[in-house]
Amino acid sequence: xxxxxxxxxxxxxxxxxxxxxxxxxxxxxxxxxxxxxxxxxxxxxxxxxxxxxxxxxxxxxxxxxxxxxxxxxxxxxxxxxxxxxxxxxxxxxxxxxxxxxxxxxxxxxxxxxxxxxxxxxxxxxxxxxxxxxxxxxxxxxxxxxxxxxxxxxxxxxxxxxxxxxxxxxxxxxxxxxxxxxxxxxxxxxxxxxxxxxxxxxxxxxxxxxxxxxxxxxxxxxxxxxxxxxxxxxxxxxxxxxxxxxxxxxxxxxxxxxxxxxxxxxxxxxxxxxxxxxxxxxxxxxxxxxxxxxxxxxxxxxxxx
Amino acid sequence: xxxxxxxxxxxxxxxxxxxxxxxxxxxxxxxxxxxxxxxxxxxxxxxxxxxxxxxxxxxxxxxxxxxxxxxxxxxxxxxxxxxxxxxxxxxxxxxxxxxxxxxxxxxxxxxxxxxxxxxxxxxxxxxxxxxxxxxxxxxxxxxxxxxxxxxxxxxxxxxxxxxxxxxxxxxxxxxxxxxxxxxxxxxxxxxxxxxxxxxxxxxxxxxxxxxxxxxxxxxxxxxxxxxxxxxxxxxxxxxxxxxxxxxxxxxxxxxxxxxxxxxxxxxxxxxxxxxxxxxxxxxxxxxxxxxxxxxxxxxxxxxx
Numbered sequence: 001x002x003x004x005x006x007x008x009x010x011x012x013x014x015x016x017x018x019x020x021x022x023x024x025x026x027x028x029x030x031x032x033x034x035x036x037x038x039x040x041x042x043x044x045x046x047x048x049x050x051x052x053x054x055x056x057x058x059x060x061x062x063x064x065x066x067x068x069x070x071x072x073x074x075x076x077x078x079x080x081x082x083x084x085x086x087x088x089x090x091x092x093x094x095x096x097x098x099x100x101x102x103x104x105x106x107x108x109x110x111x112x113x114x115x116x117x118x119x120x121x122x123x124x125x126x127x128x129x130x131x132x133x134x135x136x137x138x139x140x141x142x143x144x145x146x147x148x149x150x151x152x153x154x155x156x157x158x159x160x161x162x163x164x165x166x167x168x169x170x171x172x173x174x175x176x177x178x179x180x181x182x183x184x185x186x187x188x189x190x191x192x193x194x195x196x197x198x199x200x201x202x203x204x205x206x207x208x209x210x211x212x213x214x215x216x217x218x219x220x221x222x223x224x225x226x227x228x229x230x231x232x233x234x235x236x237x238x239x240x241x242x243x244x245x246x247x248x249x250x251x252x253x254x255x256x257x258x259x260x261x262x263x264x265x266x267x268x269x270x271x272x273x274x275x276x277x278x279x280x281x282x283x284x285x286x287x288x289x290x291x292x293x294x295x296x297x298x299x300x301x302x303x304x
Numbered sequence: 305x306x307x308x309x310x311x312x313x314x315x316x317x318x319x320x321x322x323x324x325x326x327x328x329x330x331x332x333x334x335x336x337x338x339x340x341x342x343x344x345x346x347x348x349x350x351x352x353x354x355x356x357x358x359x360x361x362x363x364x365x366x367x368x369x370x371x372x373x374x375x376x377x378x379x380x381x382x383x384x385x386x387x388x389x390x391x392x393x394x395x396x397x398x399x400x401x402x403x404x405x406x407x408x409x410x411x412x413x414x415x416x417x418x419x420x421x422x423x424x425x426x427x428x429x430x431x432x433x434x435x436x437x438x439x440x441x442x443x444x445x446x447x448x449x450x451x452x453x454x455x456x457x458x459x460x461x462x463x464x465x466x467x468x469x470x471x472x473x474x475x476x477x478x479x480x481x482x483x484x485x486x487x488x489x490x491x492x493x494x495x496x497x498x499x500x501x502x503x504x505x506x507x508x509x510x511x512x513x514x515x516x517x518x519x520x521x522x523x524x525x526x527x528x529x530x531x532x533x534x535x536x537x538x539x540x541x542x543x544x545x546x547x548x549x550x551x552x553x554x555x556x557x558x559x560x561x562x563x564x565x566x567x568x569x570x571x572x573x574x575x576x577x578x579x580x581x582x583x584x585x586x587x588x589x590x591x592x593x594x595x596x597x598x599x600x601x602x603x604x605x606x607x608x
Contacts, residue, residue, distance in 0.1 A: 083527075091528065122524040122531075152487070152520060168520040170486065177481040182474065183456070209512035213425075213551030216456060216472040220426040223387075224395065227426075247517030 016041045020073050021066055022293040025080035026127060027051045030061070034069045038294045042069070050079045050086070058086035059108060075102070075297045077113040077130035077289070086110075091117035091124060095164045098136030100129055100296050111300055113292075116163065123168050128154045131260050132163050134291030135283065144256035147273075149265045151176075153244060155251040167251065169244040172265075178215070179236060187222030188236065189229025194271075196231040197238040201272045204242025211239045241272050252278050260288050320345045324377050325370055326597040329384035330431060331355045334365070338373045342598045346373070354383045354390070362390035363412060379406070379601045381417040381434035381593070390414075395421035395428060399468045402440030404433055404600050415604055417596075420467065427472050432458045435564050436467050438595030439587065448560035451577075453569045455480075457548060459555040471555065473548045476569075482519070483540060491526030492540065493533025498575075500535040501542040505576045508546025515543045545576050556582050564592050 018034035018041040025031075028049035034042040048061050062074065077100070081089030089103045089112045101114040115126035128148050135146055140161055148154040151172040157164040179188045191197065204211035218236060221227035245252070257273055259266045260283045270280040322338035322345040329335075332353035338346040352365050366378065381404070385393030393407045393416045405418040419430035432452050439450055444465055452458040455477050460470040483492045495501065508515035522540060525531035549556070561577055563570045564587045574584040 117524075117528050119528070121518075122521050122529050124524045124527055167517060168524070169517060170482075170519050173486050174482075174519075177485060178474075178478075181481060181485065182477050184474075208516065209547065209550035209553075212512065212547045213471060213473060215474045215478075217426050220421075220428045220472070223428055224421050224423070225426050243513065243516045246513035249513075 016069075018042070018069060018072060020075060020297050021069060022290055022297075023062075023074055023076035023080070024078050024127065024130075024289055024293075025050060025076050025085075026078040030065060032065055033290060034066075034072075035290070035294070035297075038291070040290065050082065050084065053086075055086060062110070071109075073297075073300070074108075074110045075113075075293045075300065076110065077293060077296075078127040081112040081115060082126060085112075087112065089114045091115045092129075094118050094166065095162045098133045098158070098161055098163060099299060100133045100292060102296050102300060111296065113296060116166065118166060121167070123166055125154050125166060125168065128156075129163070130292035130296070131285070131288045132156055132158065132292070133295050134288040134293075135258060135260065136161060136163075137291050137295045138288075142258070144258065145251045147248075147252070147257055147259045147261075147269055149259065149261040149269050155248045157251060157255075167248060169247060171240045171244045175237060175240055179233065183219050184215070184232070184236065187219060187227065187229055188233045191230065191233035191237045191268075193228070193231040193234035196234040197268070197271070198275060200235045200238025201242035201245070201275060204239045205246050205276070208243055208246045211243055214239065237268065238272070241268060245272055245276070252276070256281070258283050260285050320373075322346070322373060322376060324379060324601050325373060326594055326601075327366075327378055327380035327384070328382050328431065328434075328593055328597075329354060329380050329389075330382040334369060336369055337594060338370075338376075339594070339598070339601075342595070344594065354386065354388065357390075359390060366414070376413075377601075377604070378412075378414045379417075379597045379604065380414065381597060381600075382431040385416040385419060386430060391416065393418045395419045396433075398422050398470065399466045402437045402462070402465055402467060403603060404437045404596060406600050406604060415600065417600060420470065422470060425471070427470055429458055429470060429472065432460075433467070434596035434600070435589065435592045436460055436462065436596070437599050438592040438597075439562060439564065440465060440467075441595050441599045442592075446562070448562065449555045451552075451556070451561050451563045451565075451573055453563065453565040453573050459552045461555060461559075471552060473551060475544045475548045479541060479544050483537065487523050488519070488536070488540065491523060491531065491533055492537045495534065495537035495541045495572075497532070497535040497538040500538040501572070501575070502579060504539040504542025505546035505549070505579060508543045509550050509580070512547055512550045515547050518543060541572065542576070545572060549576055549580070556580070560585070562587050564589050 017036050020035050022033040030046050030048045032044045033040050080086050092101045092114050102111040113130050116129045117124050143159045146156045153169045153171050156166040218232045256279050258281045266282050273280050321340050324339050326337040326339050334350050334352045336348045337344050384390050396405045396418050406415040417434050420433045421428050447463045450460045457473045457475050461468040522536045560583050562585045570586050577584050
């Protein structure tokens with residue numbers, strides 16, 4: 001992928017040879033790629049996520065953000081398709097084929113990927129379905145589990161070209177709330193104590209209820225036992241990831257796991273899973289998203 | 305207690321017959337009682353908690369807040385004795401006698417209760433030690449467990465007039481963060497669905513790792529299964545309290561439990577514990593605090 005990448009220096013546009021635009025339009029960010037087939041011609045990013053936009057602002061924001069790239073079809077995924085987004089792209093219920101279901105914005109050359117839902121246990125995703133499609137495009141015979149760590153981590157079971165089931169965890173959001181807004185914030189630094197992380201993962205996995213009891217101990221140990229802020233951060237991170245692994249065990253136990261996410265966070269999940277003897281592969285999140293959007297682009301085909 | 309209570313209507317003061325002042329000076333609130341022996345003559349409250357005050361402001365705030373009550377000794381508990389408070393009242397390590405350890409503010413007729421610490425597992429409390437003292441003053445032979453639900457719930461093992469061990473849980477703070485600041489906030493109402501609460505407690509107690517996995521399901525179920533906001537709130541509350549009970553099991557299993565806290569919250573803990581066949585008593589939080597401060601006042605005695 002990186003061989004075909006280059007930054008947009010203003011001269012990009014229809015003249016660059018791009019023939020479509022890929023968009024990952026999330027809650028807080030908008031990321032755009034001018035694409036030629038499966039290759040990136042230029043990229044842009046802004047903070048104009050869906051949460052700050054009214055339904056009638058999306059078209060203008062998109063036009064401004066893609067200025068100079070020519071009048072090209074746009075294929076998007078993410079919260080732009082939520083009820084509070086541009087249009088409500090209804091959920092497709094699992095099990096589904098990996099290929100994303102797309103819905104066209106009326107009057108626009110814009111297509112948005114539908115999210116996925118699961119009736120029992122109740123769950124939803126928006127955006128990650130496109131990454132799962134990208135993974136299955138690259139590995140159609142993949143039989144295993146995908147882990148997408150983030151604000152709301154997702155675990156998905158993939159088999160025979162289908163997304164069979166999935167489960168979400170609030171780990172990223174809970175970490176941020178505890179580390180920055182709770183009483184723990186006074187003693188939380190950067191998470192870079194591997195031994196503390198490993199120990200907390202193992203504890204939380206083997207005794208989940210004790211991990212809950214141990215949250216306040218991070219505060220107490222920083223007050224009376226000089227627990228270092230970096231160790232406290234690693235313990236908190238390990239505790240929450242260990243908890244998540246305990247809950248997600250039916251997904252990873254006995255399966256190959258592909259982790260799709262930001263490199264540092266993916267590395268922590270891989271470290272925790274490898275402790276449990278699980279075989280993990282790390283996939284590049286951007287490349288996987290673009291592979292999924294490219295698949296959708298091919299599916300839309302001539303209608304665009 | 306309530307028989308001797310009356311609101312301060314401005315005429316209270318040395319002339320009311322008060323002979324000391326009780327203070328519960330926490331992080332966000334200051335509560336004051338003009339006392340005659342063990343009885344309340346007048347009460348006041350303000351939002352001038354320790355977190356908004358510099359060390360040199362406490363004396364002025366106290367003088368203003370007790371104006372008209374005469375020049376009386378003040379016996380205080382709570383975060384006023386923290387490192388960031390008026391003076392650092394050092395922790396006393398458990399096991400300790402129930403009687404609170406008091407430290408005098410230099411140059412003032414003010415005494416502050418020392419908090420408690422525990423080396424292993426590391427834990428601290430400030431303020432609750434005074435309530436435990438109050439409980440032991442009323443029931444010197446109590447052999448069981450005290451549960452003090454709140455922002456940071458405390459469980460303490462009491463026996464032979466001593467506080468033997470204790471453990472803290474962040475349940476109240478985590479509930480507030482999840483219900484008001486996380487993605488769950490969109491679907492959380494008032495917790496008043498008893499059946500949903502009971503079910504969530506039982507689930508979390510029997511399968512603590514599943515409770516973590518079920519947090520995001522509250523969001524998903526409100527999106528795709530019309531989960532009512534009041535039921536979602538009760539489920540979240542039950543999930544967290546059930547988790548806490550799972551971690552605190554060595555405290556309550558086979559013991560009598562006295563719950564000291566705000567009535568509504570204490571009622572939820574009692575409901576959850578009684579599901580498990582535990583005998584619970586509810587104690588009035590204010591009365592228990594004042595009993596502990598009165599015990600401290602008697603101990604200080606003539607030096608005041």
